[in-house]
Amino acid sequence: MSLKDNAHQLVREHLKMDRDGKAHKVPALLDELRRAVTPGHAGSAGGGMAGPPIPINPNALDLLAEIEGEARRNHYEITDTGWQSTLEELLQAFAGMDLPPEWDAYLTHVSADWIDKITALLWPSKPRRKLVGKTCPACGWATYGEERKVCLSLGCWDDEGNMRAIGTWDIECASCEASWAGEQVAYLLRALDTPGVVIVSEVAQVS
Ligand SMILES: [Zn+2]
Numbered sequence: 001m002s003l004k005d006n007a008h009q010l011v012r013e014h015l016k017m018d019r020d021g022k023a024h025k026v027p028a029l030l031d032e033l034r035r036a037v038t039p040g041h042a043g044s045a046g047g048g049m050a051g052p053p054i055p056i057n058p059n060a061l062d063l064l065a066e067i068e069g070e071a072r073r074n075h076y077e078i079t080d081t082g083w084q085s086t087l088e089e090l091l092q093a094f095a096g097m098d099l100p101p102e103w104d105a106y107l108t109h110v111s112a113d114w115i116d117k118i119t120a121l122l123w124p125s126k127p128r129r130k131l132v133g134k135t136c137p138a139c140g141w142a143t144y145g146e147e148r149k150v151c152l153s154l155g156c157w158d159d160e161g162n163m164r165a166i167g168t169w170d171i172e173c174a175s176c177e178a179s180w181a182g183e184q185v186a187y188l189l190r191a192l193d194t195p196g197v198v199i200v201s202e203v204a205q206v207s
Pocket residue numbers: 136137138139140141151173174175176177178
């Protein structure tokens with residue numbers, strides 16, 4: 001992705017490929033982030049947040065301030081002048097500038113970072129599924145540490161929070177760091193008396 005592409009995603013309504021392979025128009029990422037800061041945010045994040053609305057999302061506010069501060073600092077370093085307009089216009093100005101290659105590379109990297117951070121904040125990935133009460137066949141423990149954390153966890157979500165195909169799941173032990181992938185996962189789940197079909201139906205109810 002070029003700096004121009006990144007700025008476009010941050011500032012403009014843009015097309016995003018959906019799981020069905022069709023492109024859909026989605027709002028600018030900075031618009032989404034600003035909406036997340038604002039009181040009474042209805043939750044386009046889809047994180048399943050319940051209860052009364054949180055007046056302000058401090059994480060979104062911090063991230064917005066971080067992006068704005070960094071962009072303005074960079075502009076000052078490049079041009080020796082302060083940027084007098086909005087963050088959105090600054091990012092578009094960056095994309096249109098005839099930048100030295102090292103600045104272009106740097107801003108491309110930084111703006112990709114902003115996209116990742118906004119995405120992670122607004123659409124957090126679902127946590128791994130803990131296999132409570134199941135003993136790790138490698139180390140023989142079901143829990144570890146003083147807090148008795150669960151050893152085994154199952155990775156079954158993709159980045160967008162949808163369940164992956166069962167053959168792509170993985171299991172990890174947080175205690176001994178053993179891991180299983182592919183076909184082994186189905187065998188292990190059966191050995192643990194937690195067949196994949198049961199998990200599929202359980203997570204289907206949750207999600
Ligand atoms: Zn283990």
